[in-house]
Amino acid sequence: MKNRKRNLRWIVIFILVLSAVCYTQYPKLSIISGYTAKNLASCVYIAGRTEASVIDNDHKAGLISLATEQINATSTSATATVFGMHKRQAVYREGLGVVLLPKDTELPDSYLVPQRFQVSSALPYPQGHGSPRDTVFPEVDYTQLQRGLDQAFADPEKQRTRTAAVLYKNHLVAERYTGGFGPQTPVLGWSMTKSVLATLYGILQHQGRLNVNEKPGLAPWEQDGRREITYDDLLRMQSGLSWEEDYGGISDVTKMLFLSEDMTTSQAEQELAGPPGSVWNYSSGTSNLLSGLLRKSLADPQEYLDFPYRELIDKIGMHSMLLETDLKGNFVGSSYGWASTRDWARFGLLYLNRGKWGDSQIFDPSWADYVASPTAHSGQDYGAHFWLNAGGKYPDAPRDMYMANGFEGQHVFIIPSKELVIVRTGLAEDPDFELNAFLREVIAAFP
Known part of the structure; x- marks a missing residue:
């Protein structure tokens, strides 16, 4: 009877531990499969790499190695699962790159794409797109x-x-x-x-x-202390807004990158953890908030898409x-x-x-x-x-x-x-x- 009670106690403990692990770790599976599908699709359709190269060299370390992924060439997409669960799909769009689709979401039938302003130059690289000049500087130690x-x-x-x-x-x-x-x-x-x-x-x-x-x-923001935040505060990561930049689990940044449809809102919705300028806190959410504010600063969505390419890239x-x-x-x-x-x-x-x-x-x-x-x-x-x-x-x-x-x-x-x-x-x-x-x-x- 004592042995049965002891065994029952260990079974209960095992079930409780297993339940705790599942409760804390199971939601991470969607992050893992999402990252894997997104990275595979981007590496194949943007960088022109092979599916095998990405899987063998990029996806064999850490939690990513738990995922099973594949390219779907007919739909220019990639899918990934972890232990057969949490299937995620990432789809390539010409001009816009790859997007990770949230659950039960499909791509819109049509969408705007950036206009490119590419004019090739015969000048040597880096001023143009020709071969680099074979220049030797006498003061440079080329052996070193x-x-x-x-x-x-x-x-x-x-x-x-x-x-x-x-x-x-x-x-x-x-x-x-x-x-x-x-x-x-x-x-x-x-x-x-x-x-x-x-x-x-x-x-x-x-x-x-x-x-x-x-x-x-x-x-x-006009209703509270966030109204004092400037663009400078955001560019310097000193806005005072709360943010958790932790890639090891479910955090503000992983939810934004792998679960969100609109990444510009994740930081904007956070409350202040301190007055603007009082603390420095690295935040990818702040950068995407700035991306959204850039969009608001330009005339329309098409100018927003064109602006980086026309004025810089x-x-x-x-x-x-x-x-x-x-x-x-x-x-x-x-x-x-x-x-x-x-x-x-x-x-x-x-x-x-x-x-x-x-x-x-x-x-x-x-x-x-x-x-x-x-x-x-x-x-x-x-x-x-x-x-x-x-x-x-x-x-x-x-x-x-x-x-x-x-x-x-x-x-x-x-x-x-x-x-x-x-x-x-x-x-x-x-x-x-x-x-x-x-x-x-x-x-x-x-x-």
């Missing part, structure tokens, strides 16, 4: 430069570097690719997209259409770039910008040249100073949608370096004092990819 690239690719299994490029004095002086990637392969920038989004605000300010010190004036020749939108047609400015390594380098070069591209001044030179000036309470690590080295986070890199950073080690480094732009993309970040060591070795090649 190759050692720097060797360092980035030395341990493929651990470092997982895919591409790297170095530009000096507006010239491409080194690049390297691996694993089926090349100069024209679009790479997902993840949060590097935030820096692209911020640049659109710099352009609006340069054109006299907006001032970042103004307040957005959202009607629901195609204007500087970043023809490989694609900004994906959510189901409501909003740019996912927090995360979903794709571009080739050379085009990401073009973006860095625009900042190195303080907004000047050819005969065009894309944004005012002071905007480069603005995004690279430290934000209060960030430990001198953050500016305005750009990361900084002002506090010496990377001790072997100059303090004036600022950068667009993204998940899994996507980086565009801008180093004015060295006249350098360095790009690195891959699937690993510190400590697996030792960023300071890479920067030290590359920078050592330049005076």
